[in-house]
Amino acid sequence: MLEQPQTTSRGARPCRRSQAGRAGSAAVELAIVLPLMVLLLFGLWEVGRIAEVSNVMSNAAREAARDASLAEDNLSTVANNTLSYLQAAEPTAFGQGHSTTMKPPVVSIPANATGYTCWDNTANRELFTIYFLDVSAPAVTDPTGMSKLDHFQVGVSVPYTTIRWETYSQITGVTRASVTTDWCCMRDAPFSVSPVLPAE
Secondary structure, three states: OOOOOOOOOOOOOOOOOOHHHHHHHHHHHHHHHHHHHHHHHHHHHHHHHHHHHHHHHHHHHHHHHHHHHOOOOOHHHHHHHHHHHHHHHOOOOOOOOOOEEEEOOOOOOOOOOEEEEEEEOOOOEEEEEEEEEEOOOOOOOOHHHOOOOOEEEEEEEEEHHHHOOHHHHHHHOOOEEEEEEEEEOOOOOOOOOOOOOOOO
């Protein structure tokens, strides 16, 4: 007995699409959606990287300011401590294991500020620039010269090429990431203690 072909509710024969046609439409849909998905994922990665390095830089500036606030280390020592912190947090970006030099700033820093640029001699590039500014006494050029409770600023500036944000700088035209921290000097005030107890 021969089977009768199935019919639809209207009585017409069903239209049978080939499997190749369905695969072709899926390929077209993928070709349209895939670039958008890749762009979205790349954007999310870029924003995540910005947030990560911004957090590392904020911590580095805060640690440098805390170090300077004791008025015991000069700016060169504070800059080297900052380099150690950044290399521990981001070893690849900040040239861990490379030969580095602290030199006069290669970029502009605020008026009355003093600073250093950390230069990677191995890769021949700037890693970061750090500056110190005593807001209360602008004539003071080093943390060791501050007085107790002086208001000062420490800034850390990093070129995007150091942290590999090539696309971000091309889109925005901004070439550096910068963080500034305000702090107060916590230098101990000298005082004398009499070895003799007062008489009653």
